[in-house]
Amino acid sequence: MSTAVLSVRGLSKTYVQRKGLFGAVKETHAVRNVSFDVGRGEILGLVGESGSGKTTVGRMAMRLLEATSGQVVLSGTDITVYSHARLRSVRRKMQLIFQDPSASLNPRQTIGRILRTPLALRGIDNDQDILETLALVGMSPDILNRKPAMFSGGQRQRLSIARALLMQPELLVADEAVSALDVCVQAQVVNLFVDLRDRLGLSILFIGHDLAVVGVVSDRVGVMYRGVLVEVARTADLFRRPRHPYTAQLLAAAPRHGAPLPPEPASSQFSQASGGCVFAPLCSHMTSECLNRQPDLSEVGPAHQSACLRTELQLSGV
Numbered sequence: 001m002s003t004a005v006l007s008v009r010g011l012s013k014t015y016v017q018r019k020g021l022f023g024a025v026k027e028t029h030a031v032r033n034v035s036f037d038v039g040r041g042e043i044l045g046l047v048g049e050s051g052s053g054k055t056t057v058g059r060m061a062m063r064l065l066e067a068t069s070g071q072v073v074l075s076g077t078d079i080t081v082y083s084h085a086r087l088r089s090v091r092r093k094m095q096l097i098f099q100d101p102s103a104s105l106n107p108r109q110t111i112g113r114i115l116r117t118p119l120a121l122r123g124i125d126n127d128q129d130i131l132e133t134l135a136l137v138g139m140s141p142d143i144l145n146r147k148p149a150m151f152s153g154g155q156r157q158r159l160s161i162a163r164a165l166l167m168q169p170e171l172l173v174a175d176e177a178v179s180a181l182d183v184c185v186q187a188q189v190v191n192l193f194v195d196l197r198d199r200l201g202l203s204i205l206f207i208g209h210d211l212a213v214v215g216v217v218s219d220r221v222g223v224m225y226r227g228v229l230v231e232v233a234r235t236a237d238l239f240r241r242p243r244h245p246y247t248a249q250l251l252a253a254a255p256r257h258g259a260p261l262p263p264e265p266a267s268s269q270f271s272q273a274s275g276g277c278v279f280a281p282l283c284s285h286m287t288s289e290c291l292n293r294q295p296d297l298s299e300v301g302p303a304h305q306s307a308c309l310r311t312e313l314q315l316s317g318v
Helices: 054-061 084-091 111-121 128-136 153-165 183-200 211-217 235-240 245-256 268-273 309-316
Strands: 004-018 025-039 043-047 069-074 094-097 171-175 203-208 220-225 228-234 298-301 304-306
Touching: 004 054, 004 203, 025 043, 025 054, 025 203, 025 228, 043 054, 043 183, 043 211, 054 069, 054 171, 054 203, 094 153, 111 128, 111 153, 128 153, 153 183, 171 183, 183 203, 183 211, 203 211, 211 220, 211 235, 220 235, 220 245, 228 235, 228 245
Parallel strands: 043 203, 043 220, 094 171, 171 203
Antiparallel strands: 004 025, 004 069, 220 228, 228 304, 298 304
16 A cells, blocks of 8 residues: 555544533543554545444544544644644645535535635635636536535535645545435445546545445445444455454345344443443354453454454464
8 A cells, every 4th residue: 555644543532421510420432442544545435333433533533523542644744743723734635525515615605705715725816726626526617606505415515525625635534425415426426536536646534324335435444333443454355255243244234225233232331341342242253252352453364454353363273
């Protein structure tokens, strides 16, 4: 893999709540010890169900949400220690694509004014870059005097991508960027992300809950479950031979049109509280050791990592 544009190491996010002035303190581990790289010109998919922590990871990677612990390195520079004032100097290198494009498109402004804002931040006062970028995302150049409400959801998402590209970023973080779109429009926007990777050499962290969609767009896929990154592999390898039981269960559910996994039993809280594997209560391969230790990601094949005690034992020959 080429030099990483984004490296996160040991990212964790813990929320602390206290019941009353002298009540017991409750800790909720939203993300636990997540590490991965996004290579230059690579799309890394991050997939998981609602509440898995994938969006939290994306926001911590951009320093939009402060991590409890861990490190974020952007193009070789550790930005974890940057003050908010100093972060402004690197903000243009990281751009977030929201699920709802309205988050980045002011409904009161024309498209021309919206797209001129990032150019103003770069000190540019002409529309040439805007016209070229609109063509890049498949939009007509004669729309600058219209407002966002005049466009479909897919078109608005293309415009929000254009706005991000005008900042000339090194990294895009697409957070459920196609989940609100119709299926046919999803495919068009997914193809756009792939085209931007190929034509611009962009690095993209593509976050989603639909494994099929994430698999189409991504060079590699990371799978999250209850705040833990349980498997990372090249897309074809992951689909052909998943090594973590949760990934295998996701793939098995996919042909049933995204059928939900069975509800978590009450005993699932035991494994989390005791430091055990987060997936142990739902795993058919669970052993007593699984209830006592959450395994780290370990190499199970070329560019393939899994966080499973069963896999560890197989590799050690036990």
